[in-house]
Amino acid sequence: MTNNTPVTLKFLAEKLKMSVSTVSKALNNYPTINEYTKKRVQEMARDLHFTPNKSAINLKEKKSRIIGIILPNLLDHFFTRSIYGVEQFATQNGYNVIISQSHDDLEKEIQSANMLLRSRVDGLIVAISKQTQDFAHLDQFEQMGIPVVYYTRNPSFNLSCHKVLGNTFQGCYQATKFLIDRGHKKIAYLGGPKMINFTHDRFNGYINALKDNEVPFSAELVAYTDFDKENTISAISNLFANPENMPTALVAFKEPILFDAIKYLRSINHPNFNDIECIGFGNTSFISYLDSPPVASVEENPESVGENAIKLLLQLINKEIDIQNYQKVMVDCKLIVHK
Amino acid sequence: MTNNTPVTLKFLAEKLKMSVSTVSKALNNYPTINEYTKKRVQEMARDLHFTPNKSAINLKEKKSRIIGIILPNLLDHFFTRSIYGVEQFATQNGYNVIISQSHDDLEKEIQSANMLLRSRVDGLIVAISKQTQDFAHLDQFEQMGIPVVYYTRNPSFNLSCHKVLGNTFQGCYQATKFLIDRGHKKIAYLGGPKMINFTHDRFNGYINALKDNEVPFSAELVAYTDFDKENTISAISNLFANPENMPTALVAFKEPILFDAIKYLRSINHPNFNDIECIGFGNTSFISYLDSPPVASVEENPESVGENAIKLLLQLINKEIDIQNYQKVMVDCKLIVHK
DNA sequence: AACTACATTTCAAACGTTTGAAATAATTGC
DNA sequence: GCAATTATTTCAAACGTTTGAAATGTAGTT
Numbered sequence: 001m002t003n004n005t006p007v008t009l010k011f012l013a014e015k016l017k018m019s020v021s022t023v024s025k026a027l028n029n030y031p032t033i034n035e036y037t038k039k040r041v042q043e044m045a046r047d048l049h050f051t052p053n054k055s056a057i058n059l060k061e062k063k064s065r066i067i068g069i070i071l072p073n074l075l076d077h078f079f080t081r082s083i084y085g086v087e088q089f090a091t092q093n094g095y096n097v098i099i100s101q102s103h104d105d106l107e108k109e110i111q112s113a114n115m116l117l118r119s120r121v122d123g124l125i126v127a128i129s130k131q132t133q134d135f136a137h138l139d140q141f142e143q144m145g146i147p148v149v150y151y152t153r154n155p156s157f158n159l160s161c162h163k164v165l166g167n168t169f170q171g172c173y174q175a176t177k178f179l180i181d182r183g184h185k186k187i188a189y190l191g192g193p194k195m196i197n198f199t200h201d202r203f204n205g206y207i208n209a210l211k212d213n214e215v216p217f218s219a220e221l222v223a224y225t226d227f228d229k230e231n232t233i234s235a236i237s238n239l240f241a242n243p244e245n246m247p248t249a250l251v252a253f254k255e256p257i258l259f260d261a262i263k264y265l266r267s268i269n270h271p272n273f274n275d276i277e278c279i280g281f282g283n284t285s286f287i288s289y290l291d292s293p294p295v296a297s298v299e300e301n302p303e304s305v306g307e308n309a310i311k312l313l314l315q316l317i318n319k320e321i322d323i324q325n326y327q328k329v330m331v332d333c334k335l336i337v338h339k
Numbered sequence: 340m341t342n343n344t345p346v347t348l349k350f351l352a353e354k355l356k357m358s359v360s361t362v363s364k365a366l367n368n369y370p371t372i373n374e375y376t377k378k379r380v381q382e383m384a385r386d387l388h389f390t391p392n393k394s395a396i397n398l399k400e401k402k403s404r405i406i407g408i409i410l411p412n413l414l415d416h417f418f419t420r421s422i423y424g425v426e427q428f429a430t431q432n433g434y435n436v437i438i439s440q441s442h443d444d445l446e447k448e449i450q451s452a453n454m455l456l457r458s459r460v461d462g463l464i465v466a467i468s469k470q471t472q473d474f475a476h477l478d479q480f481e482q483m484g485i486p487v488v489y490y491t492r493n494p495s496f497n498l499s500c501h502k503v504l505g506n507t508f509q510g511c512y513q514a515t516k517f518l519i520d521r522g523h524k525k526i527a528y529l530g531g532p533k534m535i536n537f538t539h540d541r542f543n544g545y546i547n548a549l550k551d552n553e554v555p556f557s558a559e560l561v562a563y564t565d566f567d568k569e570n571t572i573s574a575i576s577n578l579f580a581n582p583e584n585m586p587t588a589l590v591a592f593k594e595p596i597l598f599d600a601i602k603y604l605r606s607i608n609h610p611n612f613n614d615i616e617c618i619g620f621g622n623t624s625f626i627s628y629l630d631s632p633p634v635a636s637v638e639e640n641p642e643s644v645g646e647n648a649i650k651l652l653l654q655l656i657n658k659e660i661d662i663q664n665y666q667k668v669m670v671d672c673k674l675i676v677h678k
Numbered sequence: 679a680a681c682t683a684c685a686t687t688t689c690a691a692a693c694g695t696t697t698g699a700a701a702t703a704a705t706t707g708c
Numbered sequence: 709g710c711a712a713t714t715a716t717t718t719c720a721a722a723c724g725t726t727t728g729a730a731a732t733g734t735a736g737t738t
Contacts, residue, residue, distance in 0.1 A: 004484070008724055019688045024726060034686060049479060054457040055403070056724035058394035059693045074422060080413040087440065096454050099438050101426065115435050118393040140388060145343070259628045266630075286623075289598040291605075291630040347694055358718045363696060373716060395694035398723045 007050045016044055027052075058120065067095050067313065068116035070126040072104045072153070077284065078302045079127065082151070085306025086125060093314055095122070106131040113137040121146065123313040125306075127153040130195075147316035147323050151309040156197035162316065164309040164329040168198045168281075171298040171333030172205030175251050175279040178296060178335055180213045182277065184249040187215070188239045190232075190261060191224040192253035199224070199253065202281075206251060220245050225253075229260050236261040240270060248275055255282030255297065262292055283336050296337045305331045346389045355383055366391075397459065406434050406652065407455035409465040411443045411492070416623065417641045418466065421490070424645025425464060432653055434461070445470040452476040460485065462652040464645075466492040469534075486655035486662050490648040495536035501655065503648040503668045507537045507620075510637040510672030511544030514590050514618040517635060517674055519552045521616065523588040526554070527578045529571075529600060530563040531592035538563070538592070541620075545590060559584050564592075568599050575600040579609060587614055594621030594636065601631055622675050635676045644670045 005011060009027075013020045018037070026033045026041035027050075044050075058064045067090050071079045083099060090097050098116065102109035109129045116124060117140060124141050126148060135155060141148045151164040179187050189206045192199050203222070210217050220242060223235035239247060252258035258280030265273050273292075283297035308329050315321045344350060348366075352359045357376070365372045365380035366389075383389075397403045406429050410418045422438060429436050437455065441448035448468045455463060456479060463480050465487060474494060480487045490503040518526050528545045531538050542561070549556050559581060562574035578586060591597035597619030604612050612631075622636035647668050654660045 006483075006724090009726095010724075020725085021689075021727075022687055024724095025687090028726085030727095032686060037686080049482070051453070051456050051479075051483075053398070053459060053724050055394040055397035055459060056693090057726080059392070059398055059695090059723090060725050060727090062693070064394065074413055074419040075416065077414065080419065083413060084440075091450070096437075096439075096458075098435075100435075101423075111430070114390070117390050119435075120392060120394060140390075143388065144345075144390075259625075263628055284625075286598075286625040286628070289602055289625070290628060345694090348696095349694075359695085360697075360719075361717055363694095364717090367696085369697095371716060376716080392694050395723090396696080398693095398725090399695050399697090401723070 007048045008053070009050075012041065012044055012048065012050060015048075016040060063122050064120045065095050066119060066121045067097050067310065068119070068121035068124045069097060069099045070102055070109060070112045070116070070124065070128075071099070072127060072129055073101050074099070078152070078282075078300060081302035082306035082309075085303035085308075086310045087306075088303075089307050089310045089314075095314075102129040104129045104131065110137040113140070117141065117144070117146075123317050124148045125151055125309045125313060127151055128155065129153075142323065145323070147313055149309045149313045149316070151305055154197070160326055162312060162327045164305055164312060164331065166198075166300045166305055167330040167332045168300075169201040169205040169208075170330075171281065171300065171335075172202040172251065173209045174205075174333065174335045175296065175298050176206045176209035177213065178337075179249040179251070179277060179279065180209065180215055182249075182295075184277065185215055186218075186221065186245065186247045187249045187251060188221045188223075188247035190235060190239065190250060190252040190257065191222065192257070193226045194224055202253060218245060221247055225257055227254075227257060232257045232260045233264050236264055237268075240265065246272060248272065248277070250276060250278045252278065252280040255280040255284050255287075255294070258282075258294060259290070262290075262294075266292060279335075281333075287338060293338055295339060296335055299334045299336045301331055301334060346387045347392070348389075351380065351383055351387065351389060354387075355379060401459075402461050403459045404434050405458060405460045406436050406649065407458070407460035407463045408436060408438045409441055409448060409451050409455070409463070409467075410438070411466060411468055412440050413438070417491070417621075417639060420641035421645035421648075424642035424647075425649045426645075427642075428646050428649045428653075434653075441468040443468045443470065449476040452479070456480065456483070456485075462656050463487045464490055464648045464652060466490055467494065468492075481662065484662070486652060488648045488652045488655070490644055493536070499665055501651060501666045503644055503651060503670065505537075505639045505644055506669040506671045507639075508540040508544040508547075509669075510620065510639065510674075511541040511590065512548045513544075513672065513674045514635065514637050515545045515548035516552065517676075518588040518590070518616060518618065519548065519554055521588075521634075523616065524554055525557075525560065525584065525586045526588045526590060527560045527562075527586035529574060529578065529589060529591040529596065530561065531596070532565045533563055541592060557584060560586055564596055566593075566596060571596045571599045572603050575603055576607075579604065585611060587611065587616070589615060589617045591617065591619040594619040594623050594626075594633070597633060598629070601629075601633075605631060618674075620672075626677060632677055634678060635674055638673045638675045640670055640673060 009020045009023045013023045023041050026038045027045060074080055087097050100112035102112055106129055123146060138148060149162045149164060154163050176187060191203055223239050225232040225235045252261060258278055262278060277295040279294055279296045281298040281300060283299040287293050308331055312327055312329060316323055348359045348362045352362045362380050365377045366384060413419055426436050439451035441451060445468055448471060462485060477487060488501045488503060493502050515526060530542055562578050564571040564574045591600060597617055616634040618633055618635045620637045620639060622638040626632050647670055651666055651668060655662055
């Protein structure tokens with residue numbers, strides 16, 4: 001029972017023996033249209049399953065009511081959870097969302113950007129790929145008057161863009177403070193790749209918490225990893241190498257590397273293993289299945305990051321904020337204590 | 340430096356003092372257009388950052404080159420991995436993908452469907468929500484000649500639709516056979532919600548493996564859970580209640596419930612705990628962090644499921660397969676042995 | 679009967695693109 | 709030098725919608 005003549009306004013108009021404009025206005029509930037006419041049109045539209053053609057509307061209205069999102073991937077729960085926040089608020093405001101993954105590949109990111117540009121999205125939310133150094137493909141949007149909000153991963157050096165970020169300094173400060181309050185004096189810090197802009201902020205949070213609480217800092221207790229498992233293991237074994245300066249606690253950049261670290265310490269039967277208390281960024285649901293779970297997690301509130309990004313973007317789209325008046329929004333982290 | 344006159348074909352035509360059609364044809368590399376003219380047009384288009392308006396093209400061409408995907412959520416790695424398969428093959432063939440989450444809510448699923456219909460997607464891939472009983476919102480697509488492929492979650496009773504499914508029977512058969520080959524005689528089966536159409540297939544895989552290998556079946560060794568943690572615990576404690584009929588192995592419907600089961604058995608210090616070998620569907624990356632990991636996982640190959648879905652959909656779109664000639668594609672699972 | 683006032687409907691252009699047909703320009707053959 | 713051919717460009721309609729302006733219809737007033 002496939003229908004071949006598409007049900008358009010024109011088609012409805014012919015059926016009802018009235019003009020296309022009357023049909024259009026009736027469906028859009030114009031006050032100048034007679035109530036009885038409206039009823040007839042709306043019934044016919046319903047019965048014939050009239051579905052307005054979004055392309056035609058976009059063309060006419062010069063807007064798409066679509067928000068584009070570009071992010072590295074959908075396997076990281078941070079991103080999928082952030083999408084939830086975006087979607088929620090976007091649909092409430094009559095916008096739809098197109099998600100595009102860059103897979104941390106610049107070429108793919110450029111393709112995604114061009115696709116979204118051709119689709120004339122009304123705004124863009126983007127977490128850049130690890131490779132992104134040049135921003136021409138993203139700058140195009142602002143040049144066409146389409147606002148862009150960078151979230152989480154952003155061009156840190158560039159002040160001339162809108163940003164929504166997790167307050168990773170505050171998160172790391174809080175985590176460190178928590179461990180200090182539990183009596184730890186030797187708190188190790190396992191950082192992420194130095195290229196990622198968060199790495200410094202988190203380290204500063206750590207340092208500042210130590211300082212504010214008069215816990216001496218030791219460079220020996222700081223190491224970095226690039227997320228690679230072997231790299232993590234060598235970093236962690238350095239941290240726990242000196243018996244004179246043995247950490248009793250650990251703050252890690254992200255939970256997966258923390259899990260690698262815990263696993264390693266356990267595998268070598270580290271003598272102090274059972275006394276070490278750990279915290280990582282993430283708050284993965286799998287924590288409940290671990291036998292030696294972290295003592296707490298820094299919850300980055302991805303939904304809230306997403307929500308703040310879309311809220312800012314909608315304000316920019318609606319010109320409640322000038323597109324050149326660059327905003328920076330920080331979303332606080334929350335410490336989740338597991339035991 | 341925001342540009343206010345949009346760069347359209349008309350704008351380029353005026354700049355170049357030629358007609359809109361020449362510009363259009365030059366950009367689309369028509370053979371009737373003079374080479375030098377093409378060069379001039381293409382250069383101008385590049386310099387002025389001309390970006391064709393997809394809405395206008397869609398309207399003219401009566402197709403969008405967009406594939407819609409509706410799925411329950413993006414937090415389940417099965418779905419995000421399947422998207423990867425879809426996206427990969429779709430972009431290779433010049434299609435873009437719009438993803439929409441139903442959050443297992445019928446109302447949201449209907450909204451998503453209508454949105455995608457208005458966007459005139461060229462095809463739809465859908466994993467239905469748990470609530471979906473009525474399919475009017477999805478049947479609309481076929482009525483408009485837009486092909487729909489159901490994947491994974493599908494209307495099991497309905498033969499008149501295209502389906503791509505994991506071969507869950509084969510997966511469960513293989514898992515059970517593996518345990519039998521390792522010498523187990525008492526293999527428990529922890530099934531998922533009975534409403535989900537896979538539940539039966541998996542159970543049949545289990546039963547048939549037992550039968551084919553002459554291992555006696557015992558109804559006491561079968562229990563079901565609806566994914567709820569308490570429900571899982573009560574199921575698992577039933578399975579491991581009778582000392583006369585104590586399982587030495589367990590096949591579970593999905594890894595999260597398997598993890599709940601393992602955790603419970605460990606927490607009660609079950610005497611046989613260290614001898615129990617388990618297998619679940621999923622192959623989560625977190626397995627490597629567990630202290631008592633499953634002996635193997637049934638990998639459902641989500642990427643391949645996604646790839647098969649998009650391949651079928653493109654064949655339907657290109658009318659290589661008649662839309663009424665309903666297809667059913669099964670994707671085999673693969674047993675991943677962990678130790 | 680003529681005029682005003684209002685309610686309702688229709689006209690017509692526009693959005694940015696594509697494309698077959700028609701028009702024009704350039705080249706060739708004689 | 710002119711018709712015939714071929715190369716190149718332009719015309720014009722179409723896709724499905726929206727919307728201000730214009731047209732039409734209907735009642736009410738004098």
